[in-house]
Amino acid sequence: MTNDYKLFLGRWARRLSWSETAQVFRTSWDTVYRAVSYMVEYGLKHRSLEGITQLGIDEIAVFKGHKYLTMVYQLNAGVRRLLWCGSDRKTDTLLTFFKEFGQERCDRIEYLCTDMWAPFLDAIRQCAPKALNILDRFHIMKKFGEAIDQIRREEHKAFKAEGESVLEKARWALLKRPENLTENQTARLADLLKLNIQSVKAYLLREDFQRFWEFKNASVAGRFLDSWCKRTMRTKLEPMKKVAKMLQNHKPLIMNWFAAKGTLSSGAVEGLNLKAKLTMRKAFGFRSTGSLKIALYHTLGKLPDPPGTHGFS
Incomplete structure (x- = not known):
């Protein structure tokens, strides 16, 4: 297999899955793998690592x-x-x-x-x-969602044992941000907010904490965090109390958010992780961690391509 043909297959393997690339060009998955490996090996050797801050x-x-x-x-x-x-x-x-x-x-x-x-x-x-x-920020708020869902599951089980369906179809109404709710979920949330139940109390605590990210002054934000944790620790919501303890234990690192505000995009890491998971699905058929790494570098590494003499792609 010539280097030009490896380059040709490797470029197509960024657009299609490896299996589709092999099928379209009547070759094998292993051949596509060797082509991509060639491109990744070259790219890692010739990429720039300057200016990384x-x-x-x-x-x-x-x-x-x-x-x-x-x-x-x-x-x-x-x-x-x-x-x-x-x-x-x-x-x-x-x-x-x-x-x-x-x-x-x-x-x-x-x-x-x-x-x-x-x-x-x-x-x-x-x-x-x-x-x-x-x-x-994404990982911190994910902990809130996990706590709310744990409380909802336990409370739903208790209601169900008494023959009540108070929390039927309530999961996403409580977990999603209000602006992301469907029309039906918005209506369901409105009904839930009328109830004095543990799941709603946990939801309201999370929504209250969202204000933390909007503060401009770090000192004010720090006082708010302390106040939120104290209020939460006085509740009977054990999963939310665990979140409060987590926030207290990691407060210095959480407060660094304000020192870097506007510099790092919230959710950037999670966005790249989602692309990584999509890459794994597209490269279905990899048999080892090594081949998986090659697929990830190929798609997400922004590596320079080897030189080629033909413009196949």
């Missing part, structure tokens, strides 16, 4: 049995891409990235956007202590 770090589940890939993204405006991915989500996993990235580049990192996974925070403290570590 913002990183996003997260993990995605792959295969079955609690297997993960650690994903490191560049988040600089206009250059959002996958920089690195590694097996597992341990401290050593992320330390491997920082070692390969080099201490000089680590010292230039200004902002890091992460969730609250302790092994990641530990690696960052070791290798990029000068960077401002910002806890991702």
Whole structure:
């Protein structure tokens, strides 16, 4: 297989799934894999790692049995891409990235956007202590949603045992943001808000906390966070109390949101994660973590293509 043909197949494999590419051009999945591998190997060797000042770090589940890939993204405006991915989500996993990235580049990192996974925070403290570590807003609010849903499930079960259907079809009305509700969900939420039940109390606590992200002054925001946590800890909503404790334990990192406000786009990491999951579906047929990494670099790495003598694509 010539390098030009590898380039041809590899470019098509960005547009179609690997299986579709193989079918359309009457070749095998393995041939497409070799073509993509050739492009990725070249791209990783010739990409630029200069000017990287913002990183996003997260993990995605792959295969079955609690297997993960650690994903490191560049988040600089206009250059959002996958920089690195590694097996597992341990401290050593992320330390491997920082070692390969080099201490000089680590010292230039200004902002890091992460969730609250302790092994990641530990690696960052070791290798990029000068960077401002910002806890991702999406992951924080996801914890609120999980707490509300746990309360709703338990309360729904209790109502059902008494033969009542108070929380039927209430899940998405309570979990989604008001502006994203359908007409029927909006009507359902309006009915729920008339009730003095635990699920609604948890929902109202979350909606109240949303104000935190709108404050312009960090000191005012900090006082609001403390007040919200105190009010929540006085309730009987155990899952929400766990959220309050989480916020208190990570307050310094959460408050970094205000130091970087307007610099990092909320949800940037989750947006890239969604593209990664789509890539995994498109590359259906990969048999190992290694081939999965190649698919992710190929689609999300914004890698330079090898030179070619023919304009096939």
